[in-house]
Each structure stands twice: as structure tokens, then as C-alpha cells.
Amino acid sequence: MLTTKKFTDLPHPNTLNVFLGNMMQLRKERIHFFVEQQKKLGDIFQIKVPTRKVVVLSNPEWIKYVLVDNNKNYGKSFAYDSIKLFLGNGLLTSEGEFWKRQRRLAQPAFHKEKLNLMFRNMVEQTDKSVERLEQFADTNQAVNLSKELYKLTLDIVNSTLFYNEVDNTTDTIYKLVSEASEYITKRIDNPLHLPEWIPTPTRRREKEVLKYMDKVFFSVIDRRRQQHEQQEDLLSMLMDARDEETGEAMSNQQLRDEILTIFVAGHETTQIALGWTFYLLTQNPDKLKILTDEVDSKLNGETPTPESIRGLHYLKQVIDESMRCFPPAWIMGRKTIEADVINGYEIPAGTNVIMPIYVVHHDERVWENAYEFQPERFAMENVKEKHKYSYFPFGGGPRLCIGNNFAIQEMQVCLAMFLQKFRIDVDEDFVPELDPLVTLRPKNPIYAKIYKRK
């Protein structure tokens, strides 16, 4: 008979400090820590940190078990408490029946027919971005490509889901989101923080960031309430929704949490994915050539349509492979509600279960030469054999990213239209150093030189 092993039997990294356990290593090494420990300890190990039980999983079958098969026993991990402080109780952080109802309300905004309607809008915004870049073309002057992509993805979310209601500059939003990300990461990294009421300088700045976010997003709601014409965007859908039992509309606070969540989740990740894709294509001119040939031959110089873009198979493979190499959401976490057993080990109730997407995407047992960019891996015949959860940039199960198709479509439009017009050479001095906060940003912005294609 199989006996269940105890949680304390799980292997763990050497601890340098009895009290802090692995906390300092984790904070210093971040992604590298997970990659190295998986090599040393295998697909399941515990990490010692004060006040929390943490187990790390990198076996696709066990990840599927947590996200899909037994998802009812898993809530969101401690990290989401910090995210909640800024984003509130929106789709990303809410749980249980409340989350289910909110998801049901928001889901229709992302249906295929709606995405087809948004396509035009994505093209229009990308056209504007192309115009902005044209000014730099052939000047030999390097542009801040990260910043341009940030503006583009922000404008796309704003115009497709909020009818351009979020009137703010890219710089302000970038600063707010970056600061919030840093504060969230600091809180995640440090389980020993002081009580909330102690007004440290960081706390004071956190409050200011929050106040500013509130100002931007509550005024979006106010403005919409004062309008008389009906819009058909996500904001209106959420505002018009009524509770089935009580007939009540969502409160302003709930609306603020939902729209801020979608606004933040909807642009940062896609911008990061696009930036890394241009970097990878510059590094791999042979792959860039295959892609450009496909775009030229299938689109024939025409503006893409929802149908024509779906015919660009290599483009989709490039996007998939880019998110394998640099998954914009590099880590996910859950917490057991009741005790469970994974791979024969008892996982007590309240244990944080960390799934480092980055590690799974670079597992040499599944992805040969995992650090090489090979879009062909995602050709239909090559992915057939792979476990579904050996690649999961958008998470999985009922909490799968609501914007996954939106993001893919947006990337397809941007990449195809940029490549129709330009050759984009990412600065050869760019060092692909990772800055793994909540998302996998590059440490420094990506600069590129732009050349008009003849």
C-alpha cells in the first residue's frame, strides 16, 4: 500500500539563515532561483520562508491537477493579497461565487464576434503607431520601441474596451503601473512587513499611487454615467449588469476594481510579449525572413482582416514561441483550501502552491534546446505530442486569462502590420536582462532602428 509522505519530507534548498530560510536567495535570484532549484531538487520541492508554507511544482500533470482537475480546492496564493491592495476585488483577485458571477458578466465582451468587431480598431491604432514610427524611419536614430509598444497596447485596450474613456498620458499610466508593480513585488518578497498602520515612506507612496489610480478610474465611471448615448463596450456591459437575485447594479467601487484590473492586465503583458518578439526576431534573421515572406505572400500588401490574419500560421508560431521563451506572466500561485496529496506528499491546507511558468517552458526534457528560439516547435504536428500544460502562458482551467484571444489577435495585427512596413532592428547593445516583477519585463527598455521596406 502506498503511504503518504509528510510535507516536511519534501526536499528543500539549503537554507543560509535559520530564521529567514530561503527568503534572501529568493529575493536576490528570483527566476534563476526557481530554474536552479528545479534542476537540483526536481519537479516538487518546498521553499522555507517565514510565516508561509510554500511548495513549488513544475510537472505539467500536477499543474493540470491544481488548475483544472481539482481546481475547486485551490484559491489564489498569498501574492494576490498584495495585488488586491492596488487592483481591488476585480476578476484577477476575486474568488468563489462572486468571481464566477463577475466572470459570467465580463465574458461576452471577449467572444469571437466581439473580437472581430474590435479588429478594425486594433488596425486603426496600429496604423497610428506605424505613422509615429515612420518619422524615425531611415534616420539611423534609435527609437524607444518598448515605449511605443506601451502606447499602442494602452490605446488598443482603451479604445476597444473603454471607448477611449481613460484619458491619460502613456507616461503617467506607465509610471503608475510600474510603481504599483514594484510595491506589489516588495510585499510578495517580504512576509515580515510591519503592521499596515505604520506610515513608512513606502506606505505613503503606495497610498499616493492608489489615490491617483482611483482618481483616473472613478472619473471614467462618472463621465460614462453622465453620457446619454449608449456605448457597446465592456464598461457599459458592466455598468448595465444587474444582479439576478437583487436586481442591483455594481457599485462604483466594484466597477473601479473590474475596469482597473482589465486595464492593467490588458496592456502590460501584451506590450512585454511584443517587445520580446521583436528582440527574438532581430536575433534570428532566418526566422524573421520566413515570417516576412509569409506576411508578404499571404497579405499581398493589403491591410489584414480577421480571416487573412488567421491564415498566417508561422506568425502564430512566432508568437507562441516568443511567449515560451519569455512568458510575460512568468509565475502563478494558488493556495490549498483543504489538505491535498500531490505526487505522494501531503500538502496541508493553506499551503501556497507556486507554478513557475518560466521553468516549465524551459524544461529540456520537453523543449529541446530550450533557450533557442524555434517557432517551428509550435507547428501543429510538433505540439500534438506535448502535454497541454508544458506550455501555459495564459494559465488554465476556469481561471484561464479572459483576454487570451484578444492578446493574440492584437499581437498578430501589430506584428503583421509593422513587418509589412518596416525592418525593425533591435539595438545590438540591448542585453536581454530580466526584471521579473509581477510580469517579465526586460530590465531596460528595448531600443530599435527602423527602416522602411522597399
Ligand code: HEM
Ligand atoms: C500576452 C498577454 C497576456 C498574458 C501572457 C496573460 C496572462 C494571464 C495569466 C497567466 C492569467 C492567469 C492568472 C491566474 O490564474 O492566477 C491571466 C488572467 C487574467 N488576464 Fe491575462 N494575460 C494577457 C493578456 C490579457 C488581456 C489582453 C486582458 C484583458 C483585456 C487580460 C485580462 C486578464 C484577466 C481579467 C485575468 C483574470 C481572469 C480570471 O481569473 O477570471 N489578460 N492572464
